[in-house]
Amino acid sequence: MDAWAPRPGVVLQWLVRSDAEPVPSTVPPSFNQSAHLADVDDGSTWLAASFDVPGRLDTDALERSLERLVARHGSLRTGFVRSDAGPSRVDHPQGALTLRRRPDVAVQSVPEAHRVVRAALDTACAPFSAPAYTFLAIDRPDVSTVVCGFDHAHVDAYSLAVVIDDVRRGYLGEPETAPDPGDFVDYCAAESAGTPIDLADDRLRTWVDFLRAGDGAPPQFPLDLGVPHGRTDRCAVRVDALLTAREADTAETGCRADGASLYAGVLAAMAHAVRDLGGGATVPLLFPLHTRRSAAWRSSVGWFVTNAPLEVVTESDLRATIRSTGPAVRRAVALGEVPIARVVEAAGGLRRPRKDVFMVSYVDYRSAPGHDSLRSIDAHHISNVTVSDDAQFWISRTADGLALRSRFPDNPTARTTIEAFVAAVADHLALVAQPCEAALRFAVDTRTAADATVTVP
Structure with missing residues (x-):
């Protein structure tokens, strides 16, 4: 993050919140997720993907694309809570998660844009937020920038390339090139049920x-x-x-x-x-x-x-x-x-x-x-x-x-x-x-x- 220098503009942010109480899941966190969530004393280990789109931001198109991303990937419809037995998974029902747009912030310099975006990622991607990710954009007349940030429990590095492709295609109205993805929670269930x-x-x-x-x-x-x-x-x-x-x-x-x-x-x-x-x-x-x-x-x-x-x-x-x-x-x-x-x-x-x-x-x-x-x-x-x-x-x-x-x-x-x-x-x-x-x-x-x-x- 220290090496990223976003140009100034108007910063938009969407939090993702549930209209219903999350449901305790029978699927435990994966080994990686458990180890990650047990070691969060030094703040969130979040990963973010950024990419540019031409011209002024079409906020309606971006919101539709982000909603489609959340609906498409099971990992983004889960969260984690603390318990006496350690971190446990909760599920958000399909359709219960909605985007909540925060007030826009106009920034005038690269350091200010950097500070505003980083603070938003640090807060929203806290590991036990449910869910622990957020979406941002910097609106400009010539080229706008989209930023998707996630606590590591939701994504790996390769997932960021998937996110960029999904969101960009949705924003531009292009068809998906990949089949419907598998649900990562199903993967975690298979991992926990595997034969020793x-x-x-x-x-x-x-x-x-x-x-x-x-x-x-x-x-x-x-x-x-x-x-x-x-x-x-x-x-x-x-x-x-x-x-x-x-x-x-x-x-x-x-x-x-x-x-x-x-x-x-x-x-x-x-x-x-x-x-x-x-x-x-x-x-x-x-x-x-x-x-x-x-x-x-x-x-x-x-x-x-x-x-x-x-x-x-x-x-x-x-x-x-x-x-x-x-x-x-x-x-x-x-x-x-x-x-x-x-x-x-x-x-x-x-x-x-x-x-x-x-x-x-x-x-x-x-x-x-x-x-x-x-x-x-x-x-x-x-x-x-x-x-x-x-x-x-x-x-x-x-x-x-x-x-x-x-x-x-x-x-x-x-x-x-x-x-x-x-x-x-x-x-x-x-x-x-x-x-x-x-x-x-x-x-x-x-x-x-x-x-x-x-x-x-």
């Missing part, structure tokens, strides 16, 4: 061994961030372009020739960067995996994410590390099928010396709904500024190339460390992005196979 995985399952044993190797705690970033256990700093965020679109394509071809994905290639580059900076030759980490495994979930709003454990071991050179990391990532993906709640249970609990968990995420937004229009409408994913005591990284692939978003404690040591780390990662990736003989041979073989498929009867 047996303790003898190799996947569960691998998970438990991974945690026990860290003395029962999730992995931590292996370089000094200047934060002792028990302390948190205000978080800092930086976004760095790593590769252009053409370089990313070349790097991916090279990684495929080595039996790996581009994500594995970036992880290998990160491991070598850690070793260069004195962090050791092995980098244990967690990586988020989406769980949108059926068509019903691909156009749905919710928190469809689990995690998998991975150790990246640096070899004699970067390409050797890529060759070993590719299979390691594929093996780790299978571990993501084990529910995290079952992992914690089998491990006898989870020690949390830090608030944050060192993780490296990868999202290829080129497959997201409406991706082709995201640049032209100046779409943004905006996160709240909270606190941090570890490093977390999000790799994003778009039509523009490959970028790295880094979140870390805002102190001089961490800033120096992350700057050096990102620079080293970029240097190693530049080598991956250089065409090599194996990569070129792989590309030629792939084209030859494709041609043969077309021409041979």
Whole structure:
């Protein structure tokens, strides 16, 4: 949020409120939702999506589109309340939620627009508001901006792309391109009713061994961030372009020739960067995996994410590390099928010396709904500024190339460390992005196979 600079105009806001009392749900919060809602002392971890529309705002069209969004996605028709047993879910009946427009606010400067929008998001997206989200817009004569903000319990990062596409299409009167989405509450019900995985399952044993190797705690970033256990700093965020679109394509071809994905290639580059900076030759980490495994979930709003454990071991050179990391990532993906709640249970609990968990995420937004229009409408994913005591990284692939978003404690040591780390990662990736003989041979073989498929009867 600190990096977002909205132009001034007239700020409009809609709260979403129920005309009827919410009904206690028989479906418990998902594991992610429960963990999130149990740790809200430092304020809301909200996520927002913003995008532009041409000219003055058509408020009637926007309201219709927002009402359709709420009606379309089950996650947005739920809320959460505190109880002695922990957070529990409540449901709002279909049609009971309505938009309540607040008084408009004319703002005259970028800092004022930033302050007004941020204050609205902080208040309305409080985790135990029911529901915990809000819609805003900044009306201007030439280009207006729409902002949709949600507490994290309602959405994951991919959901923001779904929201942008749904709201934009509804606003412009365009038809939906995706089928009716599945209801995230049904997903949560299936998660809670799933058959427990047996303790003898190799996947569960691998998970438990991974945690026990860290003395029962999730992995931590292996370089000094200047934060002792028990302390948190205000978080800092930086976004760095790593590769252009053409370089990313070349790097991916090279990684495929080595039996790996581009994500594995970036992880290998990160491991070598850690070793260069004195962090050791092995980098244990967690990586988020989406769980949108059926068509019903691909156009749905919710928190469809689990995690998998991975150790990246640096070899004699970067390409050797890529060759070993590719299979390691594929093996780790299978571990993501084990529910995290079952992992914690089998491990006898989870020690949390830090608030944050060192993780490296990868999202290829080129497959997201409406991706082709995201640049032209100046779409943004905006996160709240909270606190941090570890490093977390999000790799994003778009039509523009490959970028790295880094979140870390805002102190001089961490800033120096992350700057050096990102620079080293970029240097190693530049080598991956250089065409090599194996990569070129792989590309030629792939084209030859494709041609043969077309021409041979």
